[in-house]
Amino acid sequence: MSDHIKLFIPGPVEVRREILDAQTQWMIGHRGAAFEALFARVQAKLRRVFFTRSRVFLSTSSGTGLWEAAARNCVSDDPDAGVLATVCGAFSERWADVFERNGKATVRLRVEEGKAIKPERVREALLARAADPNKKPFEAIAIVHNETSCGVMNPLAEIVAVVKTLSPDTLILVDAVSSLGGVKIDFDGLGLDVLLASSQKCFGLPPGLAFAAVSDRALAKAKTIKHRGYYFDFVELEKFLQKNHTPATPAISLMFALDRQLDDMLAEGLENRFARHARLAQLTRAWARARFGLFAEPGYESDTVTCVRNTRGIDVSALNKFLADRGMHISDGYGSLKGKTFRIAHMADATESDMQALFDAIDAFLSV
Amino acid sequence: MSDHIKLFIPGPVEVRREILDAQTQWMIGHRGAAFEALFARVQAKLRRVFFTRSRVFLSTSSGTGLWEAAARNCVSDDPDAGVLATVCGAFSERWADVFERNGKATVRLRVEEGKAIKPERVREALLARAADPNKKPFEAIAIVHNETSCGVMNPLAEIVAVVKTLSPDTLILVDAVSSLGGVKIDFDGLGLDVLLASSQKCFGLPPGLAFAAVSDRALAKAKTIKHRGYYFDFVELEKFLQKNHTPATPAISLMFALDRQLDDMLAEGLENRFARHARLAQLTRAWARARFGLFAEPGYESDTVTCVRNTRGIDVSALNKFLADRGMHISDGYGSLKGKTFRIAHMADATESDMQALFDAIDAFLSV
Known part of the structure; x- marks a missing residue:
């Protein structure tokens, strides 16, 4: 053309022509058997791409929406606890901002744009926190795996190892918006708590869907947190996922495309x-x-x-x-x-x- | 088929075949001239359907997402103020729930399922509030125009008239998810503050997009409210709308379909x-x-x-x-x-x- x-x-x-065309299947209801089969198929395939036996929530939003989900579900309003947000570029800076805009105590670990977040820096930040008598351990650490603004890929496994050793109760929240599906990230193997991605990057789909693998302990944490809202509430998403449903009407035509594209991704290997x-x-x-x-x-x-x-x-x-x-x-x-x-x-x-x-x-x- | x-x-x-097919245009970037032209076209047409010279925000979410937007942008955390949520069925009940889950003081005005919200009942609720020395006026009233669960259409104009007379500073938030585009709702003429709808009802589109006309005074109110979050923040949406952008990557293939369907709606008259x-x-x-x-x-x-x-x-x-x-x-x-x-x-x-x-x-x- x-x-x-x-x-x-x-x-x-x-987005390939076949995937664009997959959006055009006739509309179906979101509370019927055809939808439930679609949801179940997609769920099974997403778990393979996320390397998890856990759940992968499907959100009708951009990845930005799941930043908000991670902030509202995994971090309390306690001003003495909060999140350690690692920042190495414009998108990780904005995620830190999203935590703050949701009223969460946010400590930034910032490196120069273009530089990677090193495990040593995370180690220092966690040790400093542990030494502060007025503060509690971080409830979560936020890591952008692949900083799209400056082309930096952070050493995720090394950072995770430091957190697991020094602050094992800290939830590990990872934005892999622009890497997941193109680079292997082993959710279960690494022991991550939230791993989020969106449709319009390595999945090769139109924008409008986002995905988050969520661990049992992140879900348990969410249940303790007040005012998680509704649209991005993990507890609500889990309740409906058990029935192969979503709480609100999802972007069904994009799910048709996702179903097809996941087949192609798995066929490629x-x-x-x-x-x-x-x-x-x-x-x-x-x-x-x-x-x-x-x-x-x-x-x-x-x-x-x-x-x-x-x-x-x-x-x-x-x-x-x-x-x-x-x-x-x-x-x-x-x-x-x-x-x-x-x-x-x-x-x-x-x-x-x-x-x-x-x-x-x-x-x-x-x-x- | x-x-x-x-x-x-x-x-x-x-959804008609032509509209399904309109989703399949080649993908475009969301920060370029082609997108800006698409956004501007859609914005002008949405304003006609919403009967407003004001802005119509476009959200990649279901209408449920904009319930959360209305809650977070238009109601403070003041326990003595809050929202009067009118309830006449399952969806209006859930919207009331969404206000509460976002930490907003919520008073329900509930009628039996299948019955309409009458202006007299709203009048009583507003008078009772005014007579309560321990409470402030409601910051907002929430009205589901068309309660999808029981097929009731509430007398919006009459309710609005009561609010304008008795509690003129109360913002008027209207869910017209399942009526807007099929029934005339004159946003400017009625003096509404938030009027929200979603793509998969009277617009005849696939799900995944939602729309909200928002008044200047609702936007001014939002600026006074802490912790509005990011994804549904009216102030952020407005900042980007001025540039014919959205803060996060929107569902572009659904916007292609919207562009086409709005043409058809306006061509029908x-x-x-x-x-x-x-x-x-x-x-x-x-x-x-x-x-x-x-x-x-x-x-x-x-x-x-x-x-x-x-x-x-x-x-x-x-x-x-x-x-x-x-x-x-x-x-x-x-x-x-x-x-x-x-x-x-x-x-x-x-x-x-x-x-x-x-x-x-x-x-x-x-x-x-």
């Missing part, structure tokens, strides 16, 4: 899918290093989105105009990084030939 | 659309009265969904099985009304011939 601009932005990502993401990331980094530079701290570059340091000072808008004529679109830098960086997503169903076509087009722009 | 069961349930409703809903309601009531009875209080029957009193004691599941073979589906009674009533929706894009085919099929079932 002539109006088709292939997206290389870190969400919403390019999750390990193959993760390997493809790693390979595309290597290709993209090699291309970018040879022409520009990388923004992320070496060793912590994301396997789903590459943040390119704009060392040549190219006009990113002009580049995108050039690419649009060739049916492609990339992302400018985020917030204060606009112009100084640009971002290339290599997630969901992108292929080597997709990436090569993009690299060729940008090379053509550079040589104009 | 052989698997096509036409829905006569009060949401999700039947809103007055024609409302007249069609009134006509289908009359036909349905006449059919139901001749064979069963109506559950709603006379004079307050809904123009979008008819709740039929099951005076013949038919097996509603057996009826639905019979109808399924003929490609149709209706709704059993809700909650405690299951079996005692059943519900027939006549909303969105339903036609007289759709309804006649349904009546004929049910008549065939009755004569079996």
Whole structure:
């Protein structure tokens, strides 16, 4: 189609024609047998992608909605307890903000944008907390696994190990919005408590759905917390999940697409899918290093989105105009990084030939 | 299509093929010019349907999400102030519950299920409040215009007139989830403060989007309230709406469908659309009265969904099985009304011939 601009932005990502078309099945009621079968199918497949035998809640919202869910369900209003929010870029900063806007005591562990959250820093923060006679242990720690704004992938397993050792009762809340489905995150193996993702990133779906694996102890914690609200209440979601229902009417046409896409993801094989993401990331980094530079701290570059340091000072808008004529679109830098960086997503169903076509087009722009 | 069961349930409703197909446009980014043009088009058309020059927020959620928005933005945590929640059935009861779950002082004005909220009762409640030296005026009143569970349409204009006279500073929050787009509700003319609806009822769209017209004074009130959260924060939604954006990534494929459906609604003509809903309601009531009875209080029957009193004691599941073979589906009674009533929706894009085919099929079932 002539109006088709292939997206290389870190969400919403390019969605394949078959998946777009899967949305068009005739509408069904959300309290009947057809819906219950759909919900059960999707639930079983989501658990495989999240590597959990636990529940995966389905939310009609963006991942941002599940940030609010994590804040309202897993952290009390106790001003002496609260959350340790690790911050390494614009999205982790906003999640910290969401905790505060929900009235939760929030301590930020902030590193320079582009740098990773190191286990040593988390260790220091937890030890400092334990040494403070006026404070209680953190009820939760919030970690953005893959910081979309600057292309940093944090060392999740190492951070989790520190928390499990030093503050074992602290719930571990992980935003994997832009990595889950493209990078392996073993919910049960790591012992996470909340792991959230959204449909329009590595799942290769249109936006509008978000998913959260939730541990038994997170659910138990939620039951102790007042004023969790209703729309994002884990206890309510669990009650309905037991019946293969959702508390409110969900985005059914997006669930049709999800059902189909999960089949395709499992048919590809999750390990193959993760390997493809790693390979595309290597290709993209090699291309970018040879022409520009990388923004992320070496060793912590994301396997789903590459943040390119704009060392040549190219006009990113002009580049995108050039690419649009060739049916492609990339992302400018985020917030204060606009112009100084640009971002290339290599997630969901992108292929080597997709990436090569993009690299060729940008090379053509550079040589104009 | 052989698997096509036409829905006569009060949401999700039947969605026309053209509207389902409109979801399949290629994905676009939510921070670019194409999205901004889409948002602006949709916004202008939504304002016509809501009869307002004010803003109409677009939420990726069900209408339930906007219940939470109304609770968190329009009512403070002051235990001596709070909301007067009118209750006449299961959904208005749940909205009252949502206020409480968000920590808001909630006084219920409850009438028997199937009866309407009368302006006299609201008048009494407001006078009682004014006479209570320990309480402040209600910050808001919550009214479900069309109670989907029992087919009652409340006399909104009369209730609003009482509030405007006796408690003019009380914000007027209206759930028109299952009536807006099928029945005229003049947001500006009535002087409402929040008017919310969702996509899968009279708009004839798949579920996943919800809409709220919000007055300037509701927005001003929101700014005074702590801990509004983020996902449903009116102040945040307004900030982004000014740029034709949404704070979080919205359900873009559903917005494509909305854009198309609003064109069709305006092409039909809103007055024609409302007249069609009134006509289908009359036909349905006449059919139901001749064979069963109506559950709603006379004079307050809904123009979008008819709740039929099951005076013949038919097996509603057996009826639905019979109808399924003929490609149709209706709704059993809700909650405690299951079996005692059943519900027939006549909303969105339903036609007289759709309804006649349904009546004929049910008549065939009755004569079996």
